[in-house]
Ligand code: CTP
């Protein structure tokens with residue numbers, strides 16, 4: 001199967017994509033992390049480059065095999081923690097037209113990081129956590145560049161409080177990003193897989209696109225939605 005040729009409809013555009021999952025250290029050998037592989041973010045970076053964009057990929061702990069798929073013409077900035085990701089995204093975003101926050105950023109990090117390896121003492125420790133900066137929210141409230149389009153991602157499971165879409169609509173309104181790409185997770189969906197199904201919401205929480213397929217196909221639908229928004 002040969003992929004259909006796409007127009008270079010992102011030519012002249014600089015985009016920043018964050019991908020992967022942050023790691024928040026406890027000590028020199030341990031961290032709090034998450035299961036994000038970075039595949040969807042890498043697919044977004046690749047798709048944007050194929051469509052002519054200048055692309056900066058801020059990659060949080062993305063493995064070499066996943067990163068290898070990014071293709072030519074993408075500048076990769078490797079980071080580990082949420083603070084590093086925040087600094088790298090904001091620096092690149094100062095010249096960007098579009099910022100896509102596909103990375104899974106820790107909501108909390110250990111309040112202190114031990115200089116030396118923590119030893120087993122026989123008493124189970126309680127780890128104090130502090131909240132991290134919400135990088136997406138900060139991109140909306142304090143944009144590094146005026147007029148840029150900000151896109152968030154939300155992995156959601158439904159729960160007793162509401163469905164995936166109900167949680168997502170509330171999050172779209174709360175975050176204030178131009179677009180929020182929602183994907184249902186749990187039960188083997190989303191993390192570590194090569195396929196994805198997503199719903200794209202605008203800042204009012206209204207559905208503007210849906211996509212199901214490979215992460216490459218989903219990536220192109222996200223860029224289509226971004227372009228539609230920028231041309232409004
Ligand atoms: N995000 C961020 N900085 C954080 C946490 C999240 O920039 N400290 C971004 C993610 O990159 C993603 C979006 O916010 O684009 C949504 O993340 P999510 O974890 O779904 O949202 P939260 O507001 O943290 O809500 P939840 O309680 O569901 O974790």
Ligand code: CA
Pocket residue numbers: 105106107
């Ligand atoms: Ca979160």
